[in-house]
Amino acid sequence: MSHQPGRGRRKKRAREPKYVRLRYASWNIGTMTGKGRELADVMKGRRINVAFLQETKWKGARAREIGEGYKFYYCGSDGRRNGVGIVLDRHLKQNVTNVDRKSDRIIAMKVMLENVTLNLISVYAPQSGCDDVAKEKFWEDFDAVTMTIPANEEIYVGGDFNGHVGRMNVGYERVHGGFGFGTRNTQGEALLQAATALDMAIANTWFQKRDEHLITYKSGNHATQIDYFLVKRNKINCIKDSKIIPGEHLTSQHRLLVIDVNIKIQFCIRTERPPAKIRWHMLEKNECAIKFKERVIDKMIEMNGMEGLNANECWNEMANYIRRVAKDVLGESKGKGVIDKETWWWNEEVQGVLKKKKQAFKEWQSVETGQEVEKEIKRTEYIECKKKAKRAVAIARTAAQDNLYESLNSPKGEKQLYRLAKARERSSRDMAHIKCVKDDAGKVITKDEAIKERWKVYFERLMNEENEWGRVLEHRLINMGAVKEICMDEVRTAVRSMKNGKSVGPDDIPGEVWKLLREDGCRRLLTSGRLGRLKGAQPDNPALQRLWDDTLCERSYAQLLAQAARVEDAARLKAVRQPESRACLQALPSPHLGTLLDNDTLRVGVALRLGSKVCEPHRCICGVMVEANGHHVCGAVPETPCDQ
Known part of the structure; x- marks a missing residue:
């Protein structure tokens, strides 16, 4: 094979870590009622990947598509106040592994981005007018959520904390960047203490901006900064920008806060792609159905003259042709062009x-x-x-x-x-596709090989662990008699009973095809079924009863051999099946030839042949217990052998 200089370098670059830039947004939306599609339009225009929302005022704990591929995960109590949520774009929503709805003020979720685990937390702190019990409950829930996150996972907290951290960073130089707005108050002090305890930095205080790009709430002449983003202190260099976008119109008082984050990930090379599917639903159109039916019937007429083919060859020939015609006439789906059915009124x-x-x-x-x-x-x-x-x-x-x-x-x-x-x-499901699993220690596995090995170990343990049972097998009688010939009415009834819109089987042909072909399709199914029985289960000449008996005996022998519980039973069946086993029945009972057996010898021989009881269980003179089958030879006294 010729050498390709650039191929190795391309593979090496594909394996190297790369940086992906994501844009996070935090916004007190006021209410989500009637704003879902507008929010999706804003996120698309601003190229926002994740949005942390507060005061959604939606009741319940569910997920919902809001348009443009964005999915909204929310949690609310009564629908009149509070409520938090997180919006993910079309790519991140496929990688959600867990959603934790702590309360109507805190929601957290895990998102797998290749080899990086992102913990996204949206919070809405109590206002200054709330009682101390509500404030303490909020910080307790916030600590409970953040403390359980492993150290090797990334954390991004966005929300309305209803506190002022102030312009100066005196006493909190590690978590406060020194570029805040206003004067610090009690709620801001609590936020700084929590950030210090968790070693998290307030990201939007590390960028020097003019006041208009720091204010997150503005009502008349009153302007404050109450929305913040928290990230791990050792990840503060990954935050590339933070600013306020005052021009969005979904709410008139709260402003949109965004940050740009660079995340270092290791891309996995995806070699396998899902196969394309045939558009069988196009058979509902008369033009496609007529064209498809004509070509398939012509092939059926051509196959009527084929001789010397067995059932499998005939069926494969017909099925392959049906699939080729379907791909040509009906087409294949590539998984593109998804219609946004949630916002068709837009x-x-x-x-x-x-x-x-x-x-x-x-x-x-x-x-x-x-x-x-x-x-x-x-x-x-x-x-x-x-x-x-x-x-x-x-x-x-x-x-x-x-x-x-x-x-x-x-x-x-x-x-x-x-x-x-x-x-x-x-x-409405939180996790649409599960692309990762956890090992025995609870660690999330992302690599394909490790996931396959985990499933292998799981199924080996599941299938090989034996449950408690009475060790008594239930043997049911099977009808081993001759089967009646398949008739045309049975095929018609079977085709009519097929339901439309069901998943295709291994042959990738739905039931709608045979309903469309009507009598021609039923005739082809009948021919294939009869041919399969003639070439498989039936003898060459069904008119001879002996050939039928041989076929049924072969089935009975195979069934009995499979059900043999002991080695002795299997050996007895194999011995009886040999042609020489019936020779003793044709021998003349002559004492001169040694073919005249005494009563005990005849009894033992017949018992061994039938597998019945030979003697009563007893202890031999050699000290060994003799079972009912009598399979024991005494070596103590040669003159007095045990029953054999």
């Missing part, structure tokens, strides 16, 4: 209204502080645009739902309803 009219709302919000925020009249006018315009946007979204969603309800009343509505319910249930 039309151009809604996007235009929301664009005007965003523009009005930017104009309102861009007015300087001294121009109060102009600022009030822009604020009024923003409120009007916000009302129009809500009205447009409600109308679009209602129209889309009406179309859905009308389609459910059709004959295919029941099938579509179950499909929609199944898709929504699948999207």
